[in-house]
Structure formats: C-alpha cells, structure tokens
Amino acid sequence: MSRSDVLSTFRELRKAPPLLTSTLEATETPVAVETATGGCVGSWQKNNRKHFTSSGKRMSNGILHAPPVSRDRIISKFPKCYIPEACLQFKDQFHIQVKNACHERQTRNVGLKMSKVVMVGDLYVGKTCLINRFCKNVFDRDYKATIGVDFEIERFEVGGIPYNLQIWDTAGQEKFKCIASAYYRGTEVIIIAFDLADIQTLEHTKQWLEDAQMENEQGLSTIFLVGCKKDVLSQAEYERTEADAIKVATEMQAEYWAVSSKTGENVREFFFRVAALAFEASLLKELERNDFPCAKIGEGNTIRMDKVTAEYSESRINSTTGCC
Numbered sequence: 001m002s003r004s005d006v007l008s009t010f011r012e013l014r015k016a017p018p019l020l021t022s023t024l025e026a027t028e029t030p031v032a033v034e035t036a037t038g039g040c041v042g043s044w045q046k047n048n049r050k051h052f053t054s055s056g057k058r059m060s061n062g063i064l065h066a067p068p069v070s071r072d073r074i075i076s077k078f079p080k081c082y083i084p085e086a087c088l089q090f091k092d093q094f095h096i097q098v099k100n101a102c103h104e105r106q107t108r109n110v111g112l113k114m115s116k117v118v119m120v121g122d123l124y125v126g127k128t129c130l131i132n133r134f135c136k137n138v139f140d141r142d143y144k145a146t147i148g149v150d151f152e153i154e155r156f157e158v159g160g161i162p163y164n165l166q167i168w169d170t171a172g173q174e175k176f177k178c179i180a181s182a183y184y185r186g187t188e189v190i191i192i193a194f195d196l197a198d199i200q201t202l203e204h205t206k207q208w209l210e211d212a213q214m215e216n217e218q219g220l221s222t223i224f225l226v227g228c229k230k231d232v233l234s235q236a237e238y239e240r241t242e243a244d245a246i247k248v249a250t251e252m253q254a255e256y257w258a259v260s261s262k263t264g265e266n267v268r269e270f271f272f273r274v275a276a277l278a279f280e281a282s283l284l285k286e287l288e289r290n291d292f293p294c295a296k297i298g299e300g301n302t303i304r305m306d307k308v309t310a311e312y313s314e315s316r317i318n319s320t321t322g323c324c
Ligand SMILES: Nc1nc2c(ncn2[C@@H]2O[C@H](COP(=O)(O)OP(=O)(O)OP(=O)(O)O)[C@@H](O)[C@H]2O)c(=O)[nH]1
Pocket: 121, 122, 123, 124, 125, 126, 127, 128, 129, 130, 140, 141, 142, 143, 144, 145, 146, 147, 170, 171, 172, 173, 228, 229, 230, 231, 232, 259, 260, 261, 262, 263
C-alpha cells in the first residue's frame, strides 16, 4: 500500500462515526511551549486554532496554561525495577551528578523540555488502554483501533524539578504503520508492548524495535518491553510467558514489565520508572553537553578526560615547548 493510499484510507476513516479513537492529522505538529510560570509543556497546534489538549489543559494565544504538577506525579525516590532479571538500572538512587544538579537547581533545560516516549506493538495488545489507565485512570473494554497516532502529555516532578513526558500511542495495524512510523524520530524512550496471552505478539516485538530504531540513533533511546493484560493469565501461565519475555528483553537490552490496565496492576509503577530513567538520561546528556572542556572526576575511581581537553593540553605543551 502506497503512502497516498494510506493517507486516503486515513481520511476516509476519520469521517467515520466515532467508532475510532482520535488521531492527529498530518498537519498537526507537536510543540513545546513556555508556560506563564516559566515551565514548559507540550501540545499540538491544529491550524493555529485555540483548543484544549486531550488532557484538558487550556491553550490561548499559543501559551499552554499548565496546571501545577499533581501530587500523585511527584517522584522523589528512584523507582524500583519490576524484576532484576531484566532491569536497566539496579541502583536505588539517582546518579550522583543528577542528585547534585537537582539539589543545586542546576538542571539546565531539562525542566523546560519534553521527552518523547513512543509506544509501539501489534494491534490489540493493549497500548491505548495502558496509556489511558495511567493518564486518565480509565479502562475501556471495547476495542477502538488507533488510527495513525495519538498522544498525551504528563507532567511530573522529579527530584523537585518539573519534567514532561509526551507519550505517543501508535497504531498497531499494518495499514497505518507508515503514518505512525513518521512519528518515531527523536524518541527518548521506546516502549514495545505485547499481549501476555498471545505469544505471537511477543515474537513480533523485535521487528517493532528495529522499525523504531531505524528512525533513531542506536543506543540513545531507553527501551522497555511491556507485557499487557496480566489479569487474563493464571500464575502458572504467566510464569511461562515471563521466562520467554525476559529472554527477549535481555536480547534487546530492554527493561521488562508486566501490567494490567484492567486492574491497574503495575501501571503507575511502570510509568514512574519510565519517567525517572528518561529524566536521568536527559539530565546526564544535558550536563555532558554543557560541560566545560576540563578534566572531570567521574563516579567511582575513574578520572575522565575529554578528547577536546587532551587536544587542548597537547597543543599548549607543543606551543610552550616550541615544538613543531
Ligand atoms: N483483560 C484485559 N483486557 C485488556 C487490557 N488492556 C487492554 N485490553 C483489551 O484489549 C483490547 C485492545 O486494547 P487497545 O488498548 O485498544 O489495543 P491497542 O494495542 O491500542 O490496539 P491498536 O490501537 O489497534 O494498535 C480492548 O478490547 C481492551 O479492552 C488488560 O489489561 N486486561
């Protein structure tokens, strides 16, 4: 199916009765805007009209008036992983540089930016329900296929610093894949979802990861593998699937989680972990980028020296010794 076919199907389906969930049109652009209080949150611009975001935040004159971070989105301790066998970070505290930066309020632009999270996976595995359970605390038993993409913005406070996640829900249906994949670029967190009760959907996760990584520099995104619908399995069935899922997660260097959007089990814990790891990675990157070219004492007993510092020192030695 060509891109124009997909777009025309997309337009047709948008005209259909509300059997389908909301989507973004190709002209809608996600933007990060400054709030009146100096924070920064995201929304989308739709033909420059004023409107409400899907989370009900009010927009006027291009400024999104963000409510303060709600109390149940405050992350003060480093959230735990789900199981140590497939975990990206074993520590129970934020990185020392991150802790210091938060303490000294030296977090540069991290409080102003929005990290992009993209959720991918086969159709019907439970991606939309997972996002809706976390962002709106609702669960819909009726299946409404996502067409293209949709997104939610969640405001957190991590270590006292405001932090925003833009969580993209993508369509699992093959015919919408090319629309959804246009939104993969610049992803800081890739969440690959599968249905714990359908082993085939776990087998397809590697392909979803490959597709998402094609649009992003390898090694730069934090990857999560999440099994949905935990409530439909018995303990014995779950344990069998978990063993397979851990293997896949290890191969793809992802952190594994199992959740139920129906009961809410692990949903909040999972997104807190996503937010904490994304915040930490973002802040470390920001600190690294803004570092002065001088020798740095790293964590533990290593002393790191930037290439630029080495070159600078070498040229100084050469110029002071008069060597050619
Ligand atoms: N029992 C149970 N059912 C779930 C759970 N999560 C989702 N479902 C059901 O599974 C079906 C598909 O869920 P969706 O969230 O729409 O699936 P999706 O992955 O977003 O599908 P696409 O938009 O087509 O990619 C719906 O009927 C949901 O009610 C869960 O945790 N437990």
